[in-house]
Amino acid sequence: MTGKLDRGPARADILQSLSGLLLVLFIWGHMFFESSILLGKDAMYRVTRMFEGEPLFGKPYPLLVSGVAAIIFVLIAVHAVLALRKFPGSHRQYREFNAHMGAMRHPDTTLWYVQVLTGFALFFLASAHLLVVFLQPDNIGPYASSDRIWSGRFWILYALLLVCVHLHAGIGIYRLAMKWGPIPAAGSKVARRRLKLAMWGIIAFFLCLGTASLATYMYIGRDHAPHAGERYLPAHQQALPGNT
Amino acid sequence: MNRIPLRQAARTLRIQILRHNPRDPDSQPRLQTFEIEEADAMTLFIALTEIRERQDPSLQFDFVCRAGICGSCGMIINGRPGLACRTLTRDLPEQITLAPLPAFELIGDLSVNTGKWMRGMSERLETWVHSQNLESLDIDAMEAAMEPELAEQIYELERCIECGCCVAACGTARMREDFVGAVGLNQVTRFRLDPRDERSDAAFYELVGDESGVFGCMTLLGCEDMCPKDLPLATQIAFLRRRMAATT
Numbered sequence: 001m002t003g004k005l006d007r008g009p010a011r012a013d014i015l016q017s018l019s020g021l022l023l024v025l026f027i028w029g030h031m032f033f034e035s036s037i038l039l040g041k042d043a044m045y046r047v048t049r050m051f052e053g054e055p056l057f058g059k060p061y062p063l064l065v066s067g068v069a070a071i072i073f074v075l076i077a078v079h080a081v082l083a084l085r086k087f088p089g090s091h092r093q094y095r096e097f098n099a100h101m102g103a104m105r106h107p108d109t110t111l112w113y114v115q116v117l118t119g120f121a122l123f124f125l126a127s128a129h130l131l132v133v134f135l136q137p138d139n140i141g142p143y144a145s146s147d148r149i150w151s152g153r154f155w156i157l158y159a160l161l162l163v164c165v166h167l168h169a170g171i172g173i174y175r176l177a178m179k180w181g182p183i184p185a186a187g188s189k190v191a192r193r194r195l196k197l198a199m200w201g202i203i204a205f206f207l208c209l210g211t212a213s214l215a216t217y218m219y220i221g222r223d224h225a226p227h228a229g230e231r232y233l234p235a236h237q238q239a240l241p242g243n244t
Numbered sequence: 245m246n247r248i249p250l251r252q253a254a255r256t257l258r259i260q261i262l263r264h265n266p267r268d269p270d271s272q273p274r275l276q277t278f279e280i281e282e283a284d285a286m287t288l289f290i291a292l293t294e295i296r297e298r299q300d301p302s303l304q305f306d307f308v309c310r311a312g313i314c315g316s317c318g319m320i321i322n323g324r325p326g327l328a329c330r331t332l333t334r335d336l337p338e339q340i341t342l343a344p345l346p347a348f349e350l351i352g353d354l355s356v357n358t359g360k361w362m363r364g365m366s367e368r369l370e371t372w373v374h375s376q377n378l379e380s381l382d383i384d385a386m387e388a389a390m391e392p393e394l395a396e397q398i399y400e401l402e403r404c405i406e407c408g409c410c411v412a413a414c415g416t417a418r419m420r421e422d423f424v425g426a427v428g429l430n431q432v433t434r435f436r437l438d439p440r441d442e443r444s445d446a447a448f449y450e451l452v453g454d455e456s457g458v459f460g461c462m463t464l465l466g467c468e469d470m471c472p473k474d475l476p477l478a479t480q481i482a483f484l485r486r487r488m489a490a491t492t
Contacts, residue, residue: 005449009459010489085455086462093419100346100418103323108465109415178478179463180486185400185476188468192478 016082017176019075024169026072031206035213041142041220045234048141065137073130076122083119111171118168125161143224143232150221151228155214162210170203255282255338259291261303262343265352275341276300288328288342289317292354304353312472315407318345319354325409327472328354345412347421358408365424369451371431373441390439401434401480403473410477413466422456426467426477429458433480436487445491448484453491458484 033051037044051068052060088094101109132148133140139148149155174195177183183191224230257280264273278295289307296303308314310329317328320343322336333340348356365371375381410426417423432452435441452458461481468478 005446005453005491007453007492009454010449010491013459013485014489088419096418097415100415103320104413104466105323106413106464106466106469108463108469112415112462112464175463178465178482179461180482182486183479183482185479188476188479192465 012082012085016079017180019079019082020172021176023072023075023079024173026075027165027169028206031209031213035209037142037145037213037216037220041232042234044142044145045232052137062137062140065140066134069130069134069137073127073134076126076130080119080123087116108175112175115168115171115175118164121160121164122168125157125164128157129161141232142220143227143230146217146221146224147228148221149214149217151225155218155221158214162207162214166203166206166210170199170206173202174199256280257282257291257333257336258339259295260339260341261295261353262341263303263353264350265304266350267352282333286333288319288321288331288333288336288340291333292328292342304351304355306351306355313405315358315405318356318358318407318409318412318472319343320345320412325412325470327407327409330472345408347411347417348408356408358406361408361411362406362427365428366431369424369428369432371428371435373435373438374443374447375440376442388439394437394439398434398437401430401437401475404430404475405473407472409470409472410467413470415464415466416460416462420456420460423460424452424457426461426471426481428452429461429481429484430475430477432458433484436484445487449488449491452484453488458488461485 033047034044036047049055049060051065052062053064054060088097097113101113132154139145149158177195178192221228259278259280260275261278262273263271263276265271278299280291280294280299283290289310292303292305293307296305305319305328306316307329308316312327312330315327318325319328320341321328321331322341325345328342342354344350344354344356345358348358348361351357404427406427408427411417414423414425417425429452432448435443436445436448454460458481463478463481465478468476471477
């Protein structure tokens, strides 16, 4: 053996997996925080203020949200560039893969293709969402978000984003486990069955959670449509004189 | 009172076979349908033999052992790769479509040259024991003992019959012709486990540490699911990936 090893392919594979894992963890956390609206407007208001750094700095800094959006955007860009290597790169490759997938009727091969399609859709859907968050970080809150979703008709974007992102993330985490996981050879079939069951369970859970919170934002947005643009005041401030 | 169940009426199988002889310039790929009566415990190998003996002696397909050991009779059975000798017709519908394994050089009809592909893969990945002292090895001396667990682990991977089903089942191999497939990665893992092989992880990285090797695998798992020998291919590839990723 001569010369230095070309670690590029190994680094690219590790980075693709690592960026994917971080994005999945982020989106799962994001789902819990955004669905705080299910616990009421005040709960969502507190979560918003927490991410704007109010508990730490004494007053909200929406720029912090822009910063997180920028980091996530960079992570998505890195993940996408690395994942593009695996996309079919020519008409012949598309034709071969499609014929193969159609003939095989093999669930895991089809799941990969679902990831390719949802990943491609996410280039646009996630970018649009992140751009809005990045440019208008102060426009997040029980009324601000609901108005954007209902009066701004962003529910169309979020409904598509919800389905694509959770299919992509759920399948991705299952494939990540199969790709790197030290699954013992003896019990690999059982372990894989359990992983797949967990994958579908997680996807179903987040789709339900996301649908419930999106519907809640839409209801709030519809009721608040005549006053769209007005900001939410938390219950303790509403009670103050002059705010009623 | 015991009753002997009546034998169900035998089915008539309609077997469609993709016919083509690349050595004949006039040959065009076409589907030809044969009808045969199904027999008890009939395998696809038996059905094909009957077709060749009674209907069309020009039909080409490979077989040697008839017991799932030689790996010669791999073919696409209703869209999926499998061994003809290990496939019972009773597990298939009446309409059966057979095609040669893709990714390999076609000899004719269902016969493909897996040997040529496997030889190329083996030479490229150097799938043999590498040791400094092989020349001076005393073959009459007792071999160094190996832990039974390790021997079993190696034997498990050595069960591969190189039938080519994993390559035909792999979407990556179908898209990228230089991909070494699960059979190649499995063999590299087998030699990495072998204490008689003195190669370092860096040496193995030189062989499979790129997009045509372990980092090209997209974990579609067709190999694991279609392997007629039920080899734990996904586990082996994940192991090799971890080792190669940790190699410096």
